[in-house]
């Protein structure tokens with residue numbers, strides 16, 4: 044599968060391999076923490092890219108899949124006593140079920156209404172979490188969640204290093220899986236649906252089935268990652284559904300460029316390290332992110348992946364950039 | 373089920389419906405004029421409430437309620453103009469302006485929420501109600517403040533309708549929304565009209581925010597829930613018509629009041645979503661939207 | 664002081680220009696007809712002079728005032744009114760309301776009442792339909808509103824883009840009479856039409872637009888026959 048090895052994919056492999064050696068040369072807990080968080084946002088953004096960038100589905104409930112994963116881990120392990128490791132796939136399943144629920148309105152609606160309905164759904168999930176405060180802790184959230192236990196090994200016993208490799212493994216697996224889906228025949232059919240719905244339907248592509256699959260395939264990694272996030276921080280807070288989270292993932296996606304998977308993965312490391320560097324700004328750091336988002340849209344809508352592609356080969360600029368140039372008034 | 377129950381559910385529906393109508397009308401105005409959806413609407417309500425608090429409350433400037441409302445409404449008109457210039461104007465003419473506006477307004481929402489947090493901190497604040505005491509009404513009682521909402525919201529919306537229908541600027545705003553190029557060719561100042569519509573929508577948000585700030589504790593994120601309600605109403609009523617949006621608001625108010633009474637507060641969000649999805653499956657352009 | 668002078672105009676959409684150095688003059692009280700094959704830039708020319716697209720080269724002077732680069736609103740205020748091809752106007756607005764709104768510039772507002780009376784005299788049918796929504800009008804009626812909207816702007820130069828496109832012969836004649844009435848007032852006209860006979864009747868001079876330039880000119884008073892027109896469109900070979 045030659046297409047899997049795009050310039051972006053090569054950068055991702057080099058990046059992850061390089062990072063895997065870091066603990067051997069002895070890095071601080073803080074750097075490990077940044078890498079772990081980067082991996083988490085990388086998967087959330089890249090999995091959104093599958094449905095948004097490739098599928099052209101404006102699902103603004105994607106963050107809610109992640110948030111659901113967080114609460115599946117929290118409620119599942121703490122309130123219901125589920126095994127911690129089992130909570131990860133379980134979170135993927137729950138997120139997928141909600142994705143099935145979302146498919147219904149997504150199929151029926153057009154344009155802005157898809158964004159509004161999915162956004163409303165994600166906010167209503169948040170309100171549900173807030174209102175069920177005997178179980179979820181309401182606005183306070185939940186603390187002291189059970190530690191992740193890998194077949195008898197407590198991951199937290201090794202400081203952050205265990206989570207570090209687990210996170211690298213997750214992001215590696217997710218990147219391959221998402222790219223594999225995106226570049227498979229199935230992936231082509233969803234791109235065809237996006238580009239020309241009538242034609243694709245005439246050629247026998249089933250809108251309902253394809254949209255359902257792509258939403259589930261994009262929800263599951265986000266859900267699992269949410270559970271991992273909760274397992275790592277051992278807290279669950281309703282903020283994961285909030286606009287701050289959304290803005291981080293959005294900026295990663297905008298910088299990374301749509302329909303590439305690898306672009307958002309790379310961008311996540313840049314964005315997360317920069318925002319961590321700004322963390323002493325407190326709330327102002329999200330204000331910076333917001334400004335950068337508008338600036339990217341204004342001056343650089345093609346995304347990071349387009350840039351790598353352009354720098355790498357002397358091929359003409361990728362379609363997105365071309366379209367953008369033509370579109371400018 | 374007694375008559376009092378019915379009356380109190382209806383009273384609650386009226387209060388909610390009036391608030392939602394006020395909130396959603398602004399979204400619909402921007403949609404019909406600029407053809408974009410603005411996520412800043414909720415945080416505009418929050419800012420209006422905080423500004424009104426800052427000016428009126430004794431812990432702030434202590435200038436009294438009237439001054440607080442006046443300053444809040446003017447501030448939001450100005451903020452609306454600025455937001456339009458920064459978030460919408462540079463992207464007009466781009467093919468995917470709808471999507472871009474979703475992202476820029478979401479970014480602005482994040483920006484403003486955190487700015488409020490920085491300026492006013494996380495501690496709860498509350499505006500004074502417009503009036504104290506209660507009002508009886510066919511066996512149901514509501515607070516005087518709520519009664520004022522029930523009266524004020526329709527008045528504001530009728531005012532909006534008259535301005536749009538009867539004034540020259542109103543006609544120009546409607547014209548620009550229906551055909552931008554034809555509007556340019558009769559010499560309408562399209563850019564300025566966009567800004568005016570956005571500012572008018574911000575003013576509607578301000579009125580809603582001030583009324584809301586006296587009903588529940590103010591927090592930097594207090595706008596999120598009203599935004600979602602306004603959004604559900606706008607989808608429900610169909611974004612394309614302001615009248616439809618207002619009708620949708622009262623229907624949603626009734627659904628919420630009924631659901632809160634019989635299903636309970638906790639599951640009302642789920643009921644609302646189910647109703648919204650059901651309506652959209654049945655009529656994708658909203659309950660009152662055309663086809 | 665000529666109503667309109669276009670010099671070496673280059674304009675278009677994206678990379679390749681549609682207008683390639685177009686030059687044209689309209690004299691005082693002159694009525695100029697533009698015709699030519701589809702897609703050769705007639706509409707683009709009107710869009711450039713009304714400020715909807717910015718020319719990349721050349722100059723546009725309206726009564727000696729350079730208007731190139733001005734906003735559409737400013738150009739309308741200067742008195743150049745462009746009635747676009749297949750104008751859908753404002754579907755949800757009523758006829759009278761639209762006409763009133765169209766008198767928008769300060770200059771046009773002063774004459775609103777007189778202009779309105781003029782329009783309703785010219786198109787009595789619009790008076791009957793005054794409170795009907797534009798989306799419910801027939802094609803011919805909508806075209807009348809479109810021209811009426813142009814007149815409400817108090818034009819000093821009126822540019823009409825294919826006002827009879829898609830209309831029945833009867834309606835076409837009706838509009839021909841109305842435009843003739845407008846022309847008689849001495850208002851300089853720039854009239855785009857595919858139908859050369861129509862232009863011969865209404866204008867003083869016909870100019871053919873090909874490949875984004877003004878080509879052959881014909882004097883309308885001398886008249887031309889069908890063969891000449893065919894020759895213009897298809898080259899000399901088809902003349903016979």
Ligand SMILES: Nc1ncnc2c1ncn2[C@@H]1O[C@H](COP(=O)(O)OP(=O)(O)OP(=O)(O)O)[C@@H](O)[C@H]1O
Nearest residue numbers: 676677681699700701702703704705706707708748
């Ligand atoms: N908005 C646009 N974007 C890109 N190209 C355009 C646009 N509008 C017109 N064109 C192109 O510009 C060229 C000139 O079009 P124009 O509308 O000026 O022709 P015209 O002479 O008015 O033709 P017709 O007689 O059919 O009205 C055509 O090739 C057309 O495809």
Ligand SMILES: [Mg+2]
Nearest residue numbers: 705706707748
């Ligand atoms: Mg044309």
